[in-house]
Amino acid sequence: MVSKIWPNKFKAQCESRSEPTSTQWIKRADTERLREIFMKYASVEVKGEKYMSYSDFIRKYLGMLPEENHNEETLRLLGNVVDTTKDGKISFTEFQAFEALLSLPDAMYELAFQLFDTNGTGAVSYDEFEQVLSHTTLHQYIPFDFKTDFVNLHFGRDKRREVSYAEFTQILHDFHEEHALQAFRRFDVDHTGFITPLQFYDILTSLKSHLLTPAVKENVVAVTCRAKGSKVAGSDKAHKVSFPYFTAFISLLNNMELVKKVYLVTTGGNKKATLTKEELLHECQYYTQLTPLEVDILFQLVDVLGQQGRVSWKELDALAPLDIEKMPFSQQSIKGSSKDRTGIRMTAETMATRGRTMEVLESVYRFTLGSLAGAVGAATVYPIDLVKTRMQNQRSGSYVGELMYKNSWDCAKKVVRFEGFRGLYRGLIPQLMGVAPEKAIKLTTNDFVRDKFTNKEGEISLIGEIIAGGCGGASQVMFTNPMEIVKIRLQVAGEIASATRPSAIHIIRDLGLFGLYKGARACFLRDIPFSAIYFPTYAHTKKSLADSNGYNAPYTLLLAGAIAGCPAAYLATPADVIKTRLQVEARKGQSTYNGVIDCARKVFREEGGKAFFKGGPARVFRSSPQFGVTLVVYELLQRLFPVDFGGRRPEGSAHKATIEDLQPANPDHIGGYKLALATFSGIESKFGLCLPKHSIPQAT
Structure with missing residues (x-):
């Protein structure tokens, strides 16, 4: 948990998770090398001690927010993640502790938690939750209604309850589903339970962009217009997207990695095989997360891609939002993907x-x-x-x-x-x-x-x-x-x-x-x-x-x-x-x-x-x-x-891939910092937490 004495608590937290011992924690990256790098970028000096400003760390060291007219509130929120004492500057101890955090298996969730825990209390309050979400681009485009049962259930009716790290991870997951439901209600002004394909496309590209591959994004409207049984009762003209279809479509995108695993089980690992809808449905009955409607939508997408009636690994690869081989190399590493030692795909x-x-x-x-x-x-x-x-x-x-x-x-x-x-x-x-x-x-x-x-x-x-x-x-x-x-x-x-x-x-x-x-x-x-x-x-x-x-x-x-x-x-x-x-x-x-x-x-x-x-x-x-x-x-x-x-x-x-295999864009990114850009980028691609002018340079 984060606190005023966060580095010590973080050290204990590592040990409680069966992470490296205290000595190994200190040596995740060479201490002296880290200190040299820290001194290279630290521009603030107070009583003989050197510190990094938020700009030193975010803009100069990580290379984020390169624009001169960058959003200062975004800079403050990002810098606040590392500054556990919340005094506006980053000490070497905080710099070193954050390097260790980036090496944790749940670093992406930890980073998101630090982003919301703006006061460094080790828990997220309603005010902090609202403050950060109100600053995101998705809220500015489709505002989230904080006066709902969703907020009351998580933070209490009086909104005084604070949530721990473990609870926060579930809230963050559920929040995006709740936001999508609110967006559907906002567009369904007549309360018919239907929205238009263009409105559906608008919701997906705004709130679920992290789930959309080019193949899905380009064919969303075509698929929804061709879907059977999507017409509004009494209308023979406009196709509509029903609420069940809406939720099934999003659920399918969330479960595409599971679909790929089901495919591999069914084909015995043969990625050249193709499956019919009936064959995939037969295997899906053992996975309650996948419904017949989701499988039906999958084959609608496959049909639009040109593979009539059968699905192969190639189509699943094009539809999966977290496809490892299409992700930047920096993101591949934090997903624990398989890659060639040379880092080059031989095609x-x-x-x-x-x-x-x-x-x-x-x-x-x-x-x-x-x-x-x-x-x-x-x-x-x-x-x-x-x-x-x-x-x-x-x-x-x-x-x-x-x-x-x-x-x-x-x-x-x-x-x-x-x-x-x-x-x-x-x-x-x-x-x-x-x-x-x-x-x-x-x-x-x-x-x-x-x-x-x-x-x-x-x-x-x-x-x-x-x-x-x-x-x-x-x-x-x-x-x-x-x-x-x-x-x-x-x-x-x-x-x-x-x-x-x-x-x-x-x-x-x-x-x-x-x-x-x-x-x-x-x-x-x-x-x-x-x-x-x-x-x-x-x-x-x-x-x-x-x-x-x-x-x-x-x-x-x-x-x-x-x-x-x-x-x-x-x-x-x-x-x-x-x-x-x-x-x-x-x-x-x-x-x-x-x-x-x-x-x-x-x-x-x-x-x-x-x-x-x-x-x-x-x-x-x-x-x-x-x-x-x-x-x-x-x-x-x-x-x-x-x-x-x-x-x-x-x-x-x-x-x-291991941390040692990575080739970061900046040679000063060592140890856990090899994963810094990937982890910051991950909270956008996985959670959709896009902050204004939040630019993540890709590692090479």
């Missing part, structure tokens, strides 16, 4: 304006991070990959002999028994040398092509996602095929009892340049479908696992990558079996193959259709976690080492 428009050099640098950046991610993912699951390879190479024809391995688990046990634990990592070095550029070029190409298919709204079609994934898979073959043919021959070499086993260098020399690309067609047949399935599935799964703000925690990225790898890996197994058979050097008594088609025919004739899915489970168990690890490392590296190339950042990588 198709910004991407189109950047040059080729930036595109190349971004690709190099992605390639580097993809290399690291690919190496980590490959090393993590390499033992599973070795088992998968040996199972796929195991022939089961009638003239091959006894099977070496019964199943994947038996294979793993025999490798450890006869070759040691290190046998599970046979061929890892060439794998890592090849997998780094392989995964890097796949991830980079997929991201690059996705950028090209992404529209101005940041959306990409399913076809675009499939093409981008397929291109990523095709691009990796130039690295994948040489790496895998060497890796496979090293992996199966341990099956033969021999004193000497071939090295990677020996295999490369033996194969030659063209031999390194043996089985490349089968590699294309495997990698293109795999990536075409994997990347779209990953993108949609990741989005469905994101929280309500679209943010993906690391475990959801890992889970999304693992889930997407299951169908992609298993469905591509037949091509992988053919590739393995082509790349492994046939032994005595085993069939040889002359290409993809010949291999497929012989495998089917000798071993049956089931042979095409040999090692399928092992492939799933390898590819699923490998790509899960690879993708989570890839995206986390982009979060840990963010670089702005003017391109698209991974979806779901938003970071919760």
Whole structure:
């Protein structure tokens, strides 16, 4: 509460709310730095002590009321918020205490309370309430009647009751609803319960302007004129706005954030989905705040915007009055919104304006991070990959002999028994040398092509996602095929009892340049479908696992990558079996193959259709976690080492803004003062408390 000794009481109040301790309270911003800033702006000196005047603090330090002919009463009311002793000047203690207030989670309400508590008593009286409201522009345009039951109930019939901070917050909320009702009665001179659309528009733009987005403001009259059942009884000409419609319209605007949450629940977090009125109504029955009339009005607005009969996130985004991404950055921070660490929204428009050099640098950046991610993912699951390879190479024809391995688990046990634990990592070095550029070029190409298919709204079609994934898979073959043919021959070499086993260098020399690309067609047949399935599935799964703000925690990225790898890996197994058979050097008594088609025919004739899915489970168990690890490392590296190339950042990588992330317009705005302009602006946008010539400069 505010009082003559407000800083001490405020300190206790912080502690009672489980806020930082007294020591942390003092250190919210560096004390010495705050003192330097205070002395820089303080122009008043009394008995050797420096003070800020109201003009020093409001106009020079905060940058508000820049006009020379600014309203002096507004300056006094704003300065009075900080001046807790009400002596007309601001001491360093008050300056420091106000910095701490701005860091509170309910700073906007606290600030409004200080604005009304002009006497600094820690409570708001009727006289103070009337004095401040009478000074606002909305009262001057549509006067508020203070001689009503609303005032009597809150301040008593004799108007001597004072209200506390907690009670004041509710009064402030209810006041704006009461003011709107009074305005309706003022325009409804004949007491019919109806007003004209233009009168309705006048009330909204005057009293509820903080709830109006451009899309709503431009279409209010059109919507009310087209609304069914809005005609006055006995009239077939003029459309009117009924009182229920009036209250429902305002309630809808107040509840738009709730509507967005209902939409996300109904669509499972898919912002590309659309809903019919019936679908939204079905879900709204669990939310008593939303009535059928409000939903009906919502779809009237949606119809005017051009989306007939269905609502999408795009329309809700245009109608929501507190849409985070449309708010100035300073206001985003106090709403606790999600934002990129760079503070830049990556859209198709910004991407189109950047040059080729930036595109190349971004690709190099992605390639580097993809290399690291690919190496980590490959090393993590390499033992599973070795088992998968040996199972796929195991022939089961009638003239091959006894099977070496019964199943994947038996294979793993025999490798450890006869070759040691290190046998599970046979061929890892060439794998890592090849997998780094392989995964890097796949991830980079997929991201690059996705950028090209992404529209101005940041959306990409399913076809675009499939093409981008397929291109990523095709691009990796130039690295994948040489790496895998060497890796496979090293992996199966341990099956033969021999004193000497071939090295990677020996295999490369033996194969030659063209031999390194043996089985490349089968590699294309495997990698293109795999990536075409994997990347779209990953993108949609990741989005469905994101929280309500679209943010993906690391475990959801890992889970999304693992889930997407299951169908992609298993469905591509037949091509992988053919590739393995082509790349492994046939032994005595085993069939040889002359290409993809010949291999497929012989495998089917000798071993049956089931042979095409040999090692399928092992492939799933390898590819699923490998790509899960690879993708989570890839995206986390982009979060840990963010670089702005003017391109698209991974979806779901938003970071919760903190005070430390803010870039204030004035470098002297530190600590809680980084939020000063946003908080002052907030009491206008949230509560509609507009004071004459009250100009809030926006932070950059």
